[in-house]
Every structure is written in C-alpha cells, then in structure tokens.
Amino acid sequence: MVSRSRFEELVIPHRNAAFNLAYWILQSRDDAEDAVQDAFVRAFRAFDAFSGNGARSWLLAIVRNVAYSALDARKRSRNVIVLSDDMRSQSASDLEQMPSDDPSPEAVVAADDEHVRLLNELTRLPLIHRDILVLREMEGLSYAEIARITDTAIGTIMSRLSRARAELRKALACQAPKVRSDAL
C-alpha cells in the first residue's frame, strides 16, 4: 500500500538532487525536468518495494537510469535527424552544438575564470566519470552510496574518481598552465 504522505515526506525533498544529477547527465534543463518527472513516477510505482532507508540514493539510482535512457533516445533521434534530407543544409558544427541546449552563462562570460573553465571541462568528461563526480562533489555521497547508485563495486568507484579528477586536472592545466602553481 503506497502512502502518498510517506512518499511526499521521504522522496519529494530530494527533487533538487534528482534535477541536478539529471541536468549534469543530460545537460539540458528541459530534458532534466522531463527525466525527473519520469523518475518520480517510476519511484512512486516502485515505492512499495523500497525499504525506507537511503531515499536519496534510491531515487538517484532511478534518476540516473531514466536520464541514461533519455540520452540514448536523444542520440538515436539525432542520428535520424542527421540522416534525413531536410537537415542537410544544417552544418556539422550546428549539430555539434546541439548536445547542450542550455546556453550556460559560463560559456559566454569570463572564460579565464577557473570555476567556469572547470565546469566546462566537467561537461566534456566522459559520462562514466562525470556522474560520479557530481554524486561525490555535489551530493557529498560516500563511495558506498555511489557504488549502490551506479551498481558498481566500491573499488571501481575509488579508481574511477581518481581517474576522473586526474583527467579534469589535466584538462584544466592544458588550458592554463598556471593552475597548478597558484593553488590557494
């Protein structure tokens, strides 16, 4: 028996976490909103089977699955678009712009700001590294919780996070060799 008030109480408060994760996977506010709604409906359907502990991780695992599926669907539809005749006039660079339909202010304003550059690099990281960084740094989740959400081993999370950070740092250093020296 699903209690709506219990769902309200346990799951709805994590809407920000849900949206943030969906946003960083899909990199579009609209797509993220859709994915979050879809995820909440799925969560509601599965609420009977939910143990009641770790609602945020439980929800985020659902959000992640939904967002990954949405991403797949988007890629498929984009392939169709690329092949279709009426889109031929569209240049390849236009299509490359499409992944991020959210005109992030970071892209326009002060490109030398480390914060901005870092978030830009974050969007370029492979998804497998990006989402665990989001879960770790934005949600402050433990390796065990991230492992649960992504259905991987804790050791894998540990090495992936290390690789993700090294990669991000390298990308940042390539852009501006100063970064390492002016630490704090």
Add this chain to the structure above:
Amino acid sequence: MRCEDARLLVSALVDHELSDDEELAVSEHVELCPTCTRLAEDYRRMGQHIAGGYRQAPAGLTEKIRASVARERLASLPSRSYATMGRAAVLIFCMGLSALATWYATRNSQEEAFLEREILTAHVRSLVQDRPIQIASSDGHTVKPWFNGRIDFAPAVRDLTFAGFPLLGARVEIVDGRRVAALVYKRRDHIINVFMWPTAQAEVQGARHTNIRANIRGYNVLRWSAAGSTYWAVSDLNAGEMVDLQKLL
C-alpha cells in the same frame, strides 16, 4: 610509500575513504611530497568548484512532480488500494456508472431518433427518385459481390421469393455519414428498403438489441440487430408482414 602509488590514492584521501592504515601512510607521504601536496590541494579546490555547479530544480518542478505522481496514483488506484480505498472506489464507480447510464440513455434516444429520420428519408428518397435500385438482380450471388469495393463490409444477401418477398436489387445508401447496404425487397406493390451495416462495438456493449417498431407518417419502421449487424426495414407494408420479413432475414 612510493609517490606513484600514493598519487592514485590522493583522491580517496581527500574523500576520507581510505582505511585508517592507508590514510596514515598516504597522508605521511603527501606531507613530505610537494607534488602530492599540490595534487591534494588541487583536488580539494576542484571539488569546491564542482560543488558550486549545483543546479537547483526550477521553481515549478515540485508541482509538476506532484501532478505526475497524482496521475500515476489515480491510474493505479483500483489495483493497488482495495484495502482502504475499495469502498470509495466502488462508490465512485457506481456514481460514474449511473451518470454514464443517464448520459447514454439520453444520447441513445437522440441518436435513435436521428437515425430513424435518416432511414425514413433514405427510403422516401429512393421511392421519389424512381430508382430505388443500383443493381437489379434477384440473385444474392450477383448482388453480394456488387457491394465489393462500394462498402467496407460484405452484407448477407438472400432472395426471399419463396416467401413472397422477391429481391429486386440493392444500392448503396449513406446513413449517418457512413455507407450502408440497402437491399430492396418487394411484397405485392410495396417496396421494402432494408438497410444494414455491421453493429458498432459500442452499441454491442451497450446491449442495444431491443427491437424498435414504429409507425412514422404512415411508414412502418423496424429495427433489429442480428449476427453482428444492425438492420432497419422501412416500408408502407403492414407491420405484420414486416415482421415476417424480419424473421426471414
């Protein structure tokens, strides 16, 4: 601890995810190694920047979520919540059913009257035009194929000469916006138009199998359903013989 090994663990050190022994060993190395110190500092600073990229949910999202969940909840109500919602569900269902029945009855009687007029008009028109027949044949095997491609179903066509209702022929008629089969029979000097079409699914479920007999402006109108088809017979023939025809069809 070798620097290359430590470097791989700095990330976990920053996250406090190492075992006590590991943490001690790695942090001892980091303190002595400027490269690893910088690494740890960079990782911490990067973490703060990433955290600053947190995207808050848009203002209206909570309401959208609630609406989606409410829809899902409604959709799943009958199967999920018999325990407490059972009685309420039954009550709502009954109320809905009664409302539906009222609506249906009103609608049906209106539809019935409308159809009756259409049928009658079609009949009278066929008499006035003096061409009640598009294919003249008393042979069911000639008439039935004639309908192929003219209407979207295959009507049962039988000559009833043996019973005193010779088949004169048939035509296609438009009733209520759809093409229906009109079979023309004769009894003495009376022309009988029999309109027929497959009964719609909704009508079957609505159990509208009641026969209708009416006398409108001197015409006898008979309506019945049989074998998945709806029949309307119209003629100035007397009602008794109309029923005879109905039985034969």
